[in-house]
Amino acid sequence: QVRLVESGGGLVQPGGSLKLSCAASGGAFSTYAINWFRQAPGKQRELVALISSGGNTNYADSVKGRFTISRDNMKTIVYLQMNSLKPEDAAVYYCNAARQQESYWGQGTQVTVSS
Numbered sequence: 001q002v003r004l005v006e007s008g009g010g011l012v013q014p015g016g017s018l019k020l021s022c023a024a025s026g027g028a029f030s031t032y033a034i035n036w037f038r039q040a041p042g043k044q045r046e047l048v049a050l051i052s053s054g055g056n057t058n059y060a061d062s063v064k065g066r067f068t069i070s071r072d073n074m075k076t077i078v079y080l081q082m083n084s085l086k087p088e089d090a091a092v093y094y095c096n097a098a099r100q101q102e103s104y105w106g107q108g109t110q111v112t113v114s115s
Contacts, residue, residue: 002027002104009109022095029076038091
C-alpha cells in the first residue's frame with residue numbers, strides 16, 4: 001500500500017554532512033509515524049530517529065545533537081539531516097512508515113563515512 005524510496009546516501013568524510021530523503025506514495029502519509037533505521041554489516045538493525053504523525057521527534061542517544069528528522073506532509077517526504085558524521089554512522093539507512101499494525105519499508109540507501 002505504501003511505497004517508500006530512500007535517496008541521498010553516498011560517501012562522506014568524517015565530520016561531514018549528508019541529507020537523506022524518503023519519498024512516500026500510495027498511503028495517507030500524514031497519519032504514519034516515520035522512522036529511520038540503519039544496519040551496519042554484521043550488526044542488528046537499529047532505530048536512529050522517529051517523527052510522529054504529530055511532528056514529535058525522538059533520536060537514538062548516539063545521534064542526538066547531530067541528526068535531525070523532519071517531514072514535509074505536502075510533498076510526502078521525510079528527511080534525515082546528518083551532521084558531524086562519524087565512521088560508526090556508516091550503514092544502510094532504511095525508511096519505515098508505521099501506523100497501528102501496519103509497517104512499510106524502503107529499499108535502503110548506503111552511507112559510507114571514510115577518510
